[in-house]
Amino acid sequence: MTTRIPRRSLLEGLLAVGAVGCATREVATPATPATAATAATPATAATAAGNQSQPPADEWQRVRGEFDVSPAWNHMSSFLLASHPRPVREAIEAMRKQLDENPPLALHTHEDPTPVREAAAAYMGVRAEEIALTDSTTMGLATLYLGLPLKAGDEILTTAHDHYVTHESLRFAAERTGAKVRKIALYERGSAATAEGMTEAIAKALTPATRVVAVTWVHSSSGVKTPVRAMAEVVARANQGRAPKARILLCVDGVHGFGVEDVTMADLGCDFFAAGCHKWIFGPRGTGVLWGKAELWPMLRPTIPHFGQEGHKAWIQGQPAPPTNASMMTPGGFHSFEHRWALPAAFAFHKGIGKAKVAARIHALNRQCKEGLKAMKHVTLHTPLEDAISAGIICFEVAGMTPEALMWKLIERKIIATTSPYATSYVRVAPSLLNSEADVEAVLREVRALA
Ligand SMILES: Cc1ncc(COP(=O)(O)O)c(C=O)c1O
Structure with a gap:
């Protein structure tokens, strides 16, 4: 590769x-x-x-x-x-200038990620606190799948049509936790796929051990768009009567629908959604989002320490880390900040159209x-x-x-x-x-x- x-x-x-x-x-x-x-x-x-x-x-x-x-x-x-469309280029350039002129001051001015999270949240129809910022779909999926509280005996259901980065992230997660990955086909030929057939394939494959359903919204292998909403309904039905710890999570690689379809996260009905913003959103290269329902973040275990207040404060004070939230699942370290801070311009570009x-x-x-x-x-x-x-x-x-x-x-x-x-x-x-x-x-x- x-x-x-x-x-x-x-x-x-x-x-x-x-x-x-x-x-x-x-x-x-x-x-x-x-x-x-x-x-x-x-x-x-x-x-x-x-x-x-x-x-x-x-x-x-x-x-x-x-x-x-x-x-x-x-x-x-x-x-x-x-x-990058012109408004995105201009936003990057403005941020780059500030960073080049005075990096610490630029960091101080822009380090609060709220404007970026709010812009993404408005586009996705969710709350800013439910969004972790990433550099790509790949980073979002790996952060998510490696952060799930899986254990031996658990099953991750995925499909034969997903991208390398979904399959590999799941493999890494399975190797670390002892969970098993099961791959099913949703269709034999993309051109013959149906929404009902794909939904039924998921429904039939769920077992009492299933903890995660990992799917891709639009397959870059075939161009097929999966019926995420219908799959979410199947998962919701399977979850009825399950204890919270045995609940199935529907996790989506959404990158090839994000910036194409006119839907919100509520329309999709999934639990977690990862997407790069450097494809159909036309955002700065090296930007992405990971969204999850507010109540689900505490179950995740961060892999990369974040650079926000929460974890750092606890570390300084020698306290235990607080429960995980979306901010704490934003991988820390310094990033190409001129790109991240310019991301709202891309959502504004879509909104403008x-x-x-x-x-x-x-x-x-x-x-x-x-x-x-x-x-x-x-x-x-x-x-x-x-x-x-x-x-x-x-x-x-x-x-x-x-x-x-x-x-x-x-x-x-x-x-x-x-x-x-x-x-x-x-x-x-x-x-x-x-x-x-x-x-x-x-x-x-x-x-x-x-x-
Ligand atoms: C379905 C799918 N998921 C994920 C990726 C990787 O995206 P990113 O570059 O944002 O990590 C790709 C291709 O680039 C893809 O086609």
């Missing part, structure tokens, strides 16, 4: 994204000019995609204009790592892309068409081509596609706020040409 950051000089002509991170490789100069990553939005396309709640086309052009992405490329993988409009826009572009791909005989689409069980990631195959070869073919045509970093790998495109209908059309044109 390599993570190589492309040098700037390479960016103009070559880029590939694969594995868990990025890999670069040189490709021949494309024979055709760049696709219309910055082309004007066709006035008709949004309506053609069937969405009435879209703002005027020029508003989406304005949104795209906030990003500094290279116009030489059709950016179809912005879900991997965010390009409107969560419902963001969701409608991403779904409309994805629908356009999936319908186009589905109509091609040489393409196998692995992501469901229905909005209810898909979001912003599309996985597909082209007959006779390996995912790698297809990805490179698209990159040669100036389309940033990725391959999914899983044992069974597909090519992915992810139309987002950075894209226009013309960008989607350009993808379809290039894939069509591969017939």
